[in-house]
Amino acid sequence: MHPYGAPSGAQRLVLAMDRDGPFCVWCSREFSDLVRPTREHVVPRVKGGPSIPENEVAACARCNRERGHASPVQWLDEVVARGRTPRPEVLEASLRRLADHIERHGGLRRIRGYLATELRKLDKR
Numbered sequence: 001m002h003p004y005g006a007p008s009g010a011q012r013l014v015l016a017m018d019r020d021g022p023f024c025v026w027c028s029r030e031f032s033d034l035v036r037p038t039r040e041h042v043v044p045r046v047k048g049g050p051s052i053p054e055n056e057v058a059a060c061a062r063c064n065r066e067r068g069h070a071s072p073v074q075w076l077d078e079v080v081a082r083g084r085t086p087r088p089e090v091l092e093a094s095l096r097r098l099a100d101h102i103e104r105h106g107g108l109r110r111i112r113g114y115l116a117t118e119l120r121k122l123d124k125r
């Protein structure tokens, strides 16, 4: 898919939609001209979350913008409170892929604690 280097942001968005389906992770709306897909960093960039497929899912522009820097599980609960129907299984799969990635390749020390906390919060939901 990307013979000449790492996939671009646009390619990673397509990858996320191929993997998870064409629906927003936070509200389950299907993407269209009116519901524009964006790349959503599961661990936010400001918290050290990398721009790699393991840390990215597709979210609509509205949900992505409104989330700000909320943690993934905090925002999951918030969208439910707002009456939206999120896709927790997609979020959980992404967090586990990222944890596996770190397990296999090391690095990303800054987000390990954050990631472990989010996975614990998911288990308690």
Ligand SMILES: [Zn+2]
Pocket: 024, 025, 026, 027, 028, 029, 059, 060, 061, 062, 063, 064
């Ligand atoms: Zn949405």
